[in-house]
Amino acid sequence: MTAPAYKRIMLKLSGEALMGDDSYGINRATIERIVAEVAEVVRMGVQVGVVIGGGNIFRGVAPGAVGMDRATADYMGMLATVMNALALQDAMRCIGLQSRVQTALAIEAVAEPYIRGKAIRYLEEGKVVIFGAGTGNPFFTTDTAAALRGMEVGAEIVLKATKVDGVYTDDPKTNPDAMRYQQLSFDEAIMRNLKVMDATALALCRDQKMPLAVFSIFKAGALKRVVMGEDEGTKVYC
């Protein structure tokens, strides 16, 4: 069997994608399927960190947050990611996949705090580390948290599992003529304002030379194919 292309990855799981076909919250079948795919790459010997989003529960820039103080709304969004982290950990426990949740906001009774050295140790032990509460700061996103934590723990690539199957020339949800890139550079993604990931996250990856792969969370086997270095989604390079 060919070896995986990466030893350590940072996987960003979209909060919104956890809804599956529901209109909000966490869809059980969706989370179970995602966890099974993560387990498959862990069994291949890949060390996996996961940054989970929160858009299925709360987004600081959502209509429901209109009129709210932005920082307050963002803290609510970060707390939402902690709920998703716990749900994800529980789904992993159900299939015997060992994981730890670390959170950027102190909620001692619920999860341990983010401690870089400890996170690296867990990864070395083959445990999945789920990073909750994003960066711990308002005005950021969990995409930026994935880039940041990926760099901190020495991941070789950030994998963004999202609703679309790659980076397009324009938003494919609104422009049916948009074409998918097989690969493109960070400079091009930033210059063309391709909003598949926020500019802060893209700039951080570019500056630290952290490659990024964007692929569909709904496509069965896509995670494994990216990890094997196969042609899947879009690769953004430095």
Ligand SMILES: Nc1ncnc2c1ncn2[C@@H]1O[C@H](COP(=O)(O)OP(=O)(O)O)[C@@H](O)[C@H]1O
């Ligand atoms: N150029 C583009 N290529 C791909 N997707 C894009 C592009 N521009 C905007 N999008 C939109 O970005 C969304 C993914 O980003 P985001 O909202 O951050 O999702 P996530 O929930 O994964 O964090 C897609 O659903 C897509 O509609």
Ligand SMILES: O=c1ccn([C@@H]2O[C@H](COP(=O)(O)OP(=O)(O)O)[C@@H](O)[C@H]2O)c(=O)[nH]1
């Ligand atoms: O470092 C962070 C990460 C997240 N958030 C808040 O948490 C929400 C949920 O995260 P995100 O939108 O990135 O989740 P996803 O797009 O994956 O559903 C964001 O809208 C922000 O309000 C934040 O303030 N700082």
